[in-house]
Amino acid sequence: MEIGTLAFEHAPIGIAVLEHRIIRACNRQFAAIFGGAPDDYGDVPLARFYPSIEDYRRIGADALAIMRRTGRYADERVMRRRNGELFWCRVRGASLTPSAPFQRGVWSFADLSEERPLVRLTQREREVAILTCRGLTSKEIGLELGLSYRTVEVYRARLLEKFHARKLAELVAKLSGMPL
Incomplete structure (x- = not known):
């Protein structure tokens, strides 16, 4: 197995390749964070992992504005696992297509559950x-x-x-x- 593939698959942080906010590939840690196996995530819209469609749209608009200027984005937010459980997640992304930031990018996801318990908020x-x-x-x-x-x-x-x-x-x- 190629070193780059090994690094992607076994990275200690969740990594996903997104195209237009749709998951094209993810590693084992991403699947462990959100539930399931990497094969469960091909062509799945990232919107499924937000607490609400409003969050998806609002965070997407904020991220797009910042990425148009810098090509990168980072925040900590509440996300949803496949089983519906909400949790705090540190998200970082880098666009591979600066002129169209969401066309293709690499994103990392870190589960913050242990250090930041979830409090139900409206x-x-x-x-x-x-x-x-x-x-x-x-x-x-x-x-x-x-x-x-x-x-x-x-x-x-x-x-x-x-x-x-x-x-x-x-x-x-x-x-x-x-x-x-």
């Missing part, structure tokens, strides 16, 4: 959490999401409670998986 709570981690104020988040800053403060209060955090800095640390 779609809006996830959006507020993501923007909070990006350092936006309540007013900035409100403008971004079309909400009043007071409504954003209500969502932040719910997040503080769900994550058992006393202050916003502690919440951000827990959301980003940093040690406290």
